Amino acid sequence: MARTRLGTHIGVVVDDYKMDPAEPGFRDFVMELLLQHKVVFFKSQHFSPATFTEMVGQLGRKEVHPFRTAADVITGISPFQPYPEYPEITGIYHDEKVTGNLNSWHSDLNWREIPPFASVLRAVRIPPQGGDTVWANMAKAYDSLSDSVKSELDELRVVHDWVQIYRSAFKDNEDALRRMQEQFPAQSHPLVLTHPLTGERLLFSNKVSGVRIEGVGDEESRRILDMVHRLAWRPEFQCRFQWDEGDVAIWDNLATQHYAVSDYWPHVRKMERITLEGMPIK
Ligand SMILES: [Fe+2]
Numbered sequence: 490m491a492r493t494r495l496g497t498h499i500g501v502v503v504d505d506y507k508m509d510p511a512e513p514g515f516r517d518f519v520m521e522l523l524l525q526h527k528v529v530f531f532k533s534q535h536f537s538p539a540t541f542t543e544m545v546g547q548l549g550r551k552e553v554h555p556f557r558t559a560a561d562v563i564t565g566i567s568p569f570q571p572y573p574e575y576p577e578i579t580g581i582y583h584d585e586k587v588t589g590n591l592n593s594w595h596s597d598l599n600w601r602e603i604p605p606f607a608s609v610l611r612a613v614r615i616p617p618q619g620g621d622t623v624w625a626n627m628a629k630a631y632d633s634l635s636d637s638v639k640s641e642l643d644e645l646r647v648v649h650d651w652v653q654i655y656r657s658a659f660k661d662n663e664d665a666l667r668r669m670q671e672q673f674p675a676q677s678h679p680l681v682l683t684h685p686l687t688g689e690r691l692l693f694s695n696k697v698s699g700v701r702i703e704g705v706g707d708e709e710s711r712r713i714l715d716m717v718h719r720l721a722w723r724p725e726f727q728c729r730f731q732w733d734e735g736d737v738a739i740w741d742n743l744a745t746q747h748y749a750v751s752d753y754w755p756h757v758r759k760m761e762r763i764t765l766e767g768m769p770i771k
Contacts, residue, residue, distance in 0.1 A: 490505050496727060500527070500624060500730070501525075508544055519548060523740075527741045531736065531738075536611055542575050542577060545763045555598075578762070579764075581759075585754070585755035589758065592750060594625065594695055594747070595746060599649045600649040605742050605766060606686075609764075612737075613760060616756035620756075621729050622730050623730075623747065624727060624746070625748075627693065627746060628691040630691075630721065633726075639681075646703045647678055648699075648702075648703060649675060652666075652670065682743060692717050693770070721748075
C-alpha cells in the first residue's frame with residue numbers, strides 16, 4: 490500500500506490497497522485517514538452497486554437522500570436514483586443533455602437538521618479529460634482568520650435552505666414545492682462548528698445552502714457570508730483530484746467543501762454517492 494499526500498493541508502491518495510469491509514480494523518483504518526486528511530482517495534476499487542453499498546455500510550449509517558421520495562418533481566436531476574434496490578445510492582450523472590451543474594463550492598446536504606458527516610463517491614464513468622473535483626479544508630480556512638474576526642464569527646448562526654438548489658426542479662409546481670418545504674424546512678446551524686470527532690473549529694457555511702446570518706441586517710449578512718464563502722476558493726486550502734474509473738473518495742463533509750469542475754461537456758461523467766449519517770452539531 491502506498492499513501493501520497495495530495496495537498497499540504499488536505500487529501501491523501503491510497504494506492505495498491507483493496508478496500509475490504511470484512512477485514513478487521515477496516516473502519517478504524519479509513520476513519521483515521523479521513524479525520525487526519527479530511528479527504529481520502531482509494532484508487533482502482535471497481536465496486537458494484539452491491540459491494541459499494543456494503544462497504545459504505547461498514548463505515549457508518551447510510552442515508553437515503555430525502556428527496557428520493559419526491560422523484561416525480563425532481564425532474565431536473567436525472568437519473569437521481571439509479572438503482573431501486575439500493576436507495577442509498579444517489580446518481581450524479583451528466584452527459585450531452587444534462588450538463589455539469591455542481592461547479593459551486595458546497596458541502597452535501599447542509600440544509601438537513603443533522604447534516605451528513607461524510608460523503609462517499611465512486612467514479613463509474615469518467616470523461617476522456619476534465620471532470621476533476623476540488624476540495625477545501627474549512628478548518629484551515631478558519632485558522633487563517635485573525636482573532637478579532639474569529640470572535641466576530643464565533644457566535645453567529647446561518648440559515649441553510651435547499652430551495653435555491655432545487656427550486657428549478659419544481660418548475661411551476663408550487664404545491665409540491667410548498668409540501669417539500671414543510672417537510673424539510675430551512676435549518677439554522679452555527680457558522681463556526683466544533684467538529685464532533687476532531688474538536689477542530691471550522692467554518693460551516695457555503696454559497697449553495699447558506700442563505701443568511703440570523704439576527705443581522707441583509708447587508709451585514711451578505712458581507713459576512715461572502716467573506717466566509719470566498720475562503721474556500723483559496724488554493725492554499727485545497728487539493729484537486731483527477732479521477733480514474735473505479736476510484737473512491739471519502740470526505741469529511743463537515744470540515745470540507747468541494748467543487749466539481751464542469752469542463753467535460755459533451756462527455757459522459759457518472760458518479761455515485763452515498764452519504765453517512767452525522768451527529769448533532771454545535
Ligand atoms: Fe456535492
